[in-house]
Amino acid sequence: MVHPDFTILFVDNPLTSTDFYQSLFGAEPVERTPTFALFVLNTGMKLGLWSRHTAEPSVRGECGGTEICFRHDAAADVDRIYADWSGRGLRVLQTPVEMDFGYTFVVTDPDGHRLRVYSMSAD
Known part of the structure; x- marks a missing residue:
């Protein structure tokens, strides 16, 4: 059986979004670059924040909706x-x-x- 363990949110500015989630979670990201950040939370969930401008394949439409x-x-x-x-x-x-x-x-x-x-x- 295949089960997801990782969610990626496409965001306009990963650094701004990383600061937001870091404050909200009270946790540091395990990876942080200008185009991507990754949080590994105590629950085991992984949350990625990927620039909608650099994601491959390209992201169509607006951010949000998740x-x-x-x-x-x-x-x-x-x-x-x-x-x-x-x-x-x-x-x-x-x-x-x-x-x-x-x-x-x-x-x-x-x-x-x-x-x-x-x-x-x-x-």
Whole structure:
């Protein structure tokens, strides 16, 4: 079976995006160049940030459109992270709300990629 272990976001400016995610994750990238950066997170997930201007094959269209999800155990965690991230000035697409799957909010990164934080419903 083949399973993914690495996500790449195409970004306008990898250095700006690297600074953004470094601050958000509280982690250093394992690789950082003007055209690419790589984070290896405690969960094992790898997140790459690749310049949309230098990627091969070339990237068509605009950046953004991807959603990265961050699961937490409790609604209080979601509220705490929302207060932190909205306080940093991240663009809020959805304030904390109860949905059919759980409690959640959504903000965006500098390129318009969506960042969803949620806790699952008890059901």
